[in-house]
Amino acid sequence: MSCEDLICARCSNPVVEGRCPTCRIARSQMHRHGPSLPPALVLAILVALLFVALVLQRVY
Template sequence: MSCEHLICARCSNPVVDGRCPTCRAARSELHRHGVSVPPALVLAALVALLFAALVLQGVYG
């Protein structure tokens, strides 16, 4: 879906222009891409992978 043809009910301008807070909120909601992953979760996954690699190296090394 695109916001190019949407008209804001609050300011009656195209949403793509983002002239009012409602337009900007709708535009950011439509243009949100992918799933946002918290940086702490990524860091925890990397630490877990590092730990698993060290354990496997100790078992097979």
């Protein structure tokens, strides 16, 4: 479900428009996500782990 599908009970407008305080609060709660890492950072971590694994394989 997204806020595009919701109608505000207070102002009777789509929540996505955010015309009243209730709409704006509901819209911000719908779009709140947990902390996430940027894809470039995840890729950099994976490359670093691969490099470490290759170095360790050569040592042992």
